[in-house]
Amino acid sequence: MPADGPLAPGGWRDLLPDIRAVVEARLPQAGGLLFRGFGIHGDAAFRSFVESFGKPLLDYDFGSTPRSAVDKGVYTSTEYPAHQSIPLHNEQAYTLQWPQTIWFHCVTAAATGGATPIADSREVFRRIDPAVRARFAERQLMYVRNYGNGLDLPWQRAFNTDDPVAVERFCRANAIAWEWTEDGELRTRQICQAVARHPATGEEVWFNQAHLFHVSNLPPAVRDSLLAVVEDETELPRHVFHGDGTPIADADLDHIRTVLDGCTRSFPWQEGDVMMLDNMLAAHGRDPFTGARKVIVAMADPVRSPDLPAA
Template sequence: MADQFLEVQIPQQRTYNSIPFPSVLSPNPTTTAVPCSVSHLTETIKTQKPFLDSLLHKTGAVLFRGFDVKTAEDFNEVVEAFGYEEFPYVGGRAPRTNVVGRVFTSNELPPDQKIGFHHEMAQAPESPSELFFFCEVAPTSGGETPIVLSHIIYERIRHEYPEFVEKLEKHGLIYSLILQEDDDLSSPIGRGWKSTFSTQDKSVAEERAAKLGIKLEWMEDGGVKRITGPVPIIKYDKSRQRRIWFTSMVDWEDVGHDPVKAITFGDCTPLPADLCYDCLKIIEEECVAIPWQEGDVLLIDNWAVLHGRRPTNSPRRVLASLCK
């Protein structure tokens, strides 16, 4: 049944141990007369689910390109076809809005702003297992969603900075971030506490935060300091039997946040800023940034892959869906 899809190569792919990253699937014109339609794609996903699950596990990310996915409704049908359980976006910090069904805006930060590499909801007790992205409006330049394999990053950083990684493994990190009362769309982590915890009641917010392992300290201006941790940073991916760099520890130059103070080791000692920026360079060196084409659907294993966003000055609309 895998011949319903055609695995193709594109210039931006990388190869690790002879495995392309990401895998790119397009319609196979030799197997059907209407290979590009949404209905054909969803039926093929259902019948080839074991193949797609195996491919995602092997590569960490799968890009579907060349299919007739045009709208948020089409994208929602594709997500539903995989049969994954929906992951509720409670406690996440990115400002986003529900579009239809299980589809949300990916991040409402203006498109000319960069978003640093991260695993989705890495600080929460439970994170999404799969992420879908869909390009509804492709930018004319820039605006890519760069991705990188987390275990490759762990291995490189451990090799170059073993003592730093040893301390991370021992202590984890503490995040002390400020949430304003309402959303700040100028920040990639600007979701206000009301929308973060889906309530306007402080006591309800505290209850919901506690379930996520978060402590809240209220401020006089109506905002709140959100303290999370210590959070494990180096995790073990049991299904692949390897350690991964599961964090959002770098690139937090955000309004109201000094990254040196906002993120510390779990023993409250400061992070070495120079090493943090070196880690960013390593991630950039290893990442893959594929220019979006309209209709692209990107499926990411959130345990295997970090993602971010490149800035663009042209219109861009990428939608998302979180699964578990």
């Protein structure tokens, strides 16, 4: 949503009534909005902008990727090496509670690449083969994670605490099964949705991270090396099964990835851009890049799955 002409003396703050009206009218339809030319630049300005919507920002609890806190409720985007792609996904769709709203702010654009591609999760749902869709929806998904050991996030970082009792309390409240292994590390299992219904629009969306957590997402050499050193696939740093514990067919995951690729839309970042997504209606990813790149993130509007026990 680019600004037309110079901004008023008060900048984007003078435009807040119009911005909120556009968000209310257009976000449920489009799934995402781009704010360009609004004079937003840097961590503090971004936080002020997202807080102007009047919604408390969320902490990145039970995270699956490395991030660093920039400010209260503001984080770096996923800190994976620049040469790696991050496939399309909905934020924290591997859990039973997730943010409905997510914002991205480009502080520094990459020299080349570094886009944040997006896709309409309603269109992904429609394009998934009906047999695959039904199989995933009915059987759900079981995510298994083994923390630490230099292969995945240490549990202290994933849960933002050094206290095992606090971890167990979080797991109990969020329907996560846990066990402490003989080497003192943590293993968790959680059964989650493969599809979800948007709480406001009532639309069904493809909403999971099976294609990310499954070992087939790894480069073949890495996959083979890991499988050679574990006795059971539940010992992998992260993996996913159908909810009944049976394997997911590689062919199903290949199909899902093909659908996601076909639904992808992308644009180059410009410094100062802010992208606002409905996290259930729009998936996002990251393209490889060269040069410095800084994109920061904030999240709000927690949604609880109907499968999550009452608080």
